[in-house]
Amino acid sequence: MKHVLKILTILVAISAFWIGLLQASIVPRSHTWLLPIYFIVSLGCYGLLMVGVGLMRFPTCPQEALLLQKDIAEAKVFLKQNGVDVGSD
Amino acid sequence: MEEKEQKKGKNKYSIIIPTYNERLNIALVVYLIFKHLRDVDFEIIVVDDGSPDGTQEVVKQLQQLYGEDRILLRPRPRKLGLGTAYVHGLKxxxxxxVVIMDADLSHHPKYLPSFIKKQLETGASIVTGTRYVKGGGVHxxxxxxxxxxxxxxxxxxxFLxxxxxxxxxxxxxxKKSVLEDVISSVVSKGYVFQMEMIVRASREGYHIEEVPITFVDRVFGSSKLGGSEIVEYLKGLAYLLVTT
Structure with a gap:
């Protein structure tokens, strides 16, 4: 099944549930009408939250840059000794 | 040939590196690969898209040093795109x-042993490096x-x-056969190509494992991410939503 169909299925299921709620009027209708807005807002909040958390916990590796510089220096010495042209970039 | 090698229980790794104007980086990467893969049978396939900076001359010097059977230069006449570079190298x-990696040192060859180890431990069809887990990172x-x-x-x-x-x-x-299978169904170009590869492989049910890698942004040369890449990414995302 194409992935977009899976997502649409979920959306249809949610809307069916919502329409059911509207018909049954267990909760007052005025509240039920607002549910899709809550849904979209909470989806947006989830997205922003995930981006925020991801940003705060973004793994960085400054020490790797230093290690790489060492490796580059080592490689240059070896390559120069063995006749590989690493002079200018 | 592939079966014969597997029967002997001996794996060979072909490392495909596409290059364009990477004369210094390719030399450094090759040195580091040989440094970190000591007891492994491997070959390096450099697919150079007609770099004007003399990348191919440097690769020829590296062939003198390490042997023409270990470093293969398979150039193309001009820039023809990343996806086709892998297809070309794969031939x-x-x-x-098959290992695919960038020439610009953002992918450090020291992680190659952990890719190989992970594959041997799990029997995975694909091992992919991830920057977003513990032990990985970006600089x-x-x-x-x-x-x-x-x-x-x-x-x-x-969404995906x-x-x-x-x-x-x-x-x-x-696994070479898996790469050949997946790459044949991928149509995206450039930035989205990698995403489409892994999503298609995942949908086809291939066993995918991850290992942490660190990513140090281009040391020499400039990075290539701009506004048009974001648009391309979103297009790619929509494309994958409806086709996979």
């Missing part, structure tokens, strides 16, 4: 595993770049459920 690969990105990256990742995780944490990373090890 000349004699190993039963040299400003806040904007991090924000874009996280936003893109959240979007992809929410790809089953891997790092979709756009391009440091990966494939």
């Amino acid at each position: 000349h690969a004699s190993g039963n595993f 040299g990105w400003n806040l904007m770049r991090k924000l874009t990256s996280r936003g893109a990742n959240v979007l992809a995780q929410t 459920w790809p089953g891997v944490s790092d979709l756009t990373g391009s440091f990966r090890l494939y």
Whole structure:
């Protein structure tokens, strides 16, 4: 099944549930009408939250840059000794 | 040939590196690969897209040093795109595993042993490097770049459920047959190519494992991410939603 169909299925299921709620009027209708807005807002909040958390916990590796510089220096010495042209970039 | 090698229980790894104007970086990467893969049978396939800076001359010097059977230069006349570079390199690969990595030192060869180890332990069809788990990481990105990256990742995780944490990373090890299978169904170009590869592989049910890698942004030369890449990414995301 194409992935977009899976997502649409979920959306249809949610809307069916919502329409059911509207018909049954267990909760007052005025509240039920607002549910899709809550849904979209909470989806947006989830997205922003995930981006925020991801940003705060973004793994960085400054020490790797230093290690790489060492490796580059080592490689240059070896390559120069063995006749590989690493002079200018 | 592939079967024969597998019967002997001996794996060979073909490392495909596409290059364009990477004369210094390719030499450094080759040195580091030989440094970190000592007891492994491997070959390096450099696919150079007609670099004007003399990348191919440097590769020829490296062939003198390390041997023409270990470093294969398979140039193309001009820039023809990343996806086709892998297809081109794959044609000349004699190993039963293929590693694809960038030449610009953002992918450090010291992680190659962990890719190989992970594959041997799990029997995975694909091992992909991820920057977003413990032990991985990124260096040299400003806040904007991090924000874009996280936003893109959240979007992809929410809509595609790809089953891997790092979709756009391009440091990966494939079983050769799996790479051949997946690459034949991929149509995206450039930036989205890597994402489509891993999503298609995941949908086809291939066993995918991850290893942490660190990513130090281009040391020599400039990085290539701009506004048009974001648009391309979103297009790619929509394309994958309806086709996979």
